[in-house]
Structures are given as structure tokens and as C-alpha cells.
Amino acid sequence: MQHKSHITLSFVVPAFNMEVYLGRCVDPLLMAKDSSDIEIIVIDDGSSDGTAAIADGYARRIPSVIRVLHQSNKGHGGAVNAGVALARGQYVKVVDADDWVSPGSLERVMAVLRSECGRSEPVDLLVTDYVYDKVGRRHKHIVCFDRVMKSDTRLGWDDLGRFGLSQYLIMHSIFFRTEVLRRARLRLPEHTFYVDFIYAYEPLPYVKTLMYVDTPFYHYFIGREGQSVQxxxxxxxxxxxxxxxxxxxxxxxxxxxxxxxxxxxxxxxxxxxxxxxxxxxxxxxxxxxxxxxxxxxxxxxxxxxxxxxxxxxxxxxxxxxxxxxxxxxxxxxxxxxxxxxxxxx
Incomplete structure (x- = not known):
């Protein structure tokens, strides 16, 4: 598919039986002051509940921003594969349908990505902090990278400090330049759990430059019944x-x-x-x-x-x-x- 350079960021939202959570995920993505260069791709991965209808409702109301793909169930990896293949933005961010992002952080991140898109050599990887948002826990653990990377600075791998035991760049913390994923020919296994580790690992040798923005962008929801990380x-x-x-x-x-x-x-x-x-x-x-x-x-x-x-x-x-x-x-x-x-x- 031909790349449309005016789209800065593609959000890929894999969704399987997420009728309870999909609105909480999508609504903050629509809170950007300017959504003209943002697209949201919801992958309905063979849902049997109301997920498909909710996603289609969003697409009808905001067709300039939201697209929906309905596919037979292929698991998280198959849904991510489909979303990345459809992405037209210069950057890609996967947001699981039971998670959400901070609207304030979204404005800051979009400003950085728009600036990078204007460069002849935009950074390959953007890193942000993320929050373990566990049900019933008042204090939410935030994974920060401020001791590893200097914020708002173009970096190479040799500019990074030492990562702590609980610090690693999982899917929740990263935005890939779309071209990096395509050069890496990333193809996640279907019908397999925990492939987000592969997503955050396999393309890294194709990343030459990165940037860290010290904001808790992503809320990783923990504690719902039936969650794969229980x-x-x-x-x-x-x-x-x-x-x-x-x-x-x-x-x-x-x-x-x-x-x-x-x-x-x-x-x-x-x-x-x-x-x-x-x-x-x-x-x-x-x-x-x-x-x-x-x-x-x-x-x-x-x-x-x-x-x-x-x-x-x-x-x-x-x-x-x-x-x-x-x-x-x-x-x-x-x-x-x-x-x-x-x-x-």
C-alpha cells in the first residue's frame, strides 16, 4: 500500500471481545487538538460480542480518522500484523483495546513526531514511560527511563545508560517508524500469546536513532478477568x-x-x-x-x-x-x- 506522508501516526488497536473496554481505549486517541494527521485502525479479530458494532459506529461517525478491519480470529499477533500492514502513518503505535493513553501525553508526543516527520532523517524509535494501572491499586507503578536516556534528544544506542531490572522497552513504551517495521519484515506468530515481546525486540537492529519523551503516555490495564498476563x-x-x-x-x-x-x-x-x-x-x-x-x-x-x-x-x-x-x-x-x-x- 502506498505510504501517505501526511499521516504522522497510525494507532493500531487489536480488539477481540472488547466491547466493555473499546470506548475507553479509542476516546482518548480522539482527544488530540488536531487529528488531521492521525489515523486509528481497529482490528476486530473475530469478536463474538459487540466489539464489531462499536468499532463500526466509530468509523461511521469519524471516517476521516477511524478505519476498521474485520477478520477471522488470528490472535494478538495476527491482529497486529494486519494493522501494521494497513498503517499509512510515518509512525506506528499499538494500543491494546483494554488499555488507554493519556490525552496530555498525546499532545506532547504528537508535537515531537510532527517535528521528526519534517526532518530528512526522522528518528526510528520513540520511547515514552508507561503505567501499570492495576485494578484496586491506589499507587500506580510507572516505568520511567529518565535515568537511561536524556529526554527530547536524538540518541544512538551507545548514548544510552544502563537499564534497570524492571526497565525494558516493551510494546507499551515504543513508537516505531513504520519503515523500520517494514525493513525488518516483522511478522508475528498467529494464535500465540506474549508476542508483544517479539514486536519490541526483533526490529531493534534496524533502529539507528531513538528519542525519549519523559511522559507517562500509556496506561497498561492489569487485573481484568481472563487477562493473558494473570x-x-x-x-x-x-x-x-x-x-x-x-x-x-x-x-x-x-x-x-x-x-x-x-x-x-x-x-x-x-x-x-x-x-x-x-x-x-x-x-x-x-x-x-x-x-x-x-x-x-x-x-x-x-x-x-x-x-x-x-x-x-x-x-x-x-x-x-x-x-x-x-x-x-x-x-x-x-x-x-x-x-x-x-x-x-
């Missing part, structure tokens, strides 16, 4: 976590092929996802999953001894591989403490 759901889907982790391992570049800063960040992110996968394998309390967990780490070593060495030497990786029953007890206890503090599940 603890029990993640334990039940450890096979999919392993599948995603394997895909990320294959996407990890050797250190001499990319800037040092990018390699160190990707090792950090791969370490975090490997640890997360290992945690849920341990939480399952199934001996077969303990073996799968050990195999996951062996696979990283076998793919690349250097990458395996660098991933294993992070503090989180060393902790997750504490041996025996005592090590697993420490992991379970640490998970409970972390979840109480942050509220990420």
Missing part, C-alpha cells in the same frame, strides 16, 4: 512463553554485528524474558517444566556460546538458575514479593 494464565501457557523466548533467542545478533549499546540492551531484554519464562515454569510446580526450563538455557548456549555467556552473567539470570528445591523456593517467594510491589500480574 499468573494462572501464564502458568497454563508456559509452552507459548517458551516459544516466544526461542524466537527472541534466534533474533539476537552477535555482538560484533551491531552497536555495543544495542547488543547490551538486547542481552538485557533476552535475560529478562528468559527469567520471566523460567519463573512461570517454576511456579507450575511440575517436574517436567523444571526440565524444560533447564533446556531453555541450554538452547541459548547452543545457539551462540557468546550470547549464552552474556545472558547468563546478568544478576537476574544467575538468580533464576539457583539449583535445587531451595532455589525454586527462593524464586517463588521473590515472585510474590515483586508482584505485591509492582502489580504486574
Amino acid at each position: 499468573t494462572n494464565a501464564m502458568i497454563a501457557r508456559t509452552d507459548q512463553l517458551v516459544r516466544v523466548n526461542h524466537a527472541m533467542t534466534l533474533d539476537t545478533p552477535e555482538p560484533d554485528s551491531v552497536p555495543d549499546g544495542l547488543y547490551h540492551y538486547m542481552i538485557h531484554f533476552l535475560s529478562i524474558t528468559s527469567v520471566v519464562t523460567s519463573v512461570f515454569l517454576i511456579l507450575s510446580r511440575r517436574p517436567v517444566n523444571y526440565m524444560i526450563k533447564d533446556g531453555l538455557w541450554r538452547d541459548i548456549d547452543m545457539m551462540s556460546p557468546r550470547i549464552g555467556h552474556d545472558v547468563r552473567r546478568t544478576l537476574a539470570s544467575r538468580a533464576i538458575n539457583l539449583p535445587g528445591r531451595g532455589g525454586r523456593f527462593i524464586i517463588r517467594y521473590g515472585y510474590r514479593v515483586a508482584d505485591r510491589l509492582v502489580g504486574f500480574n
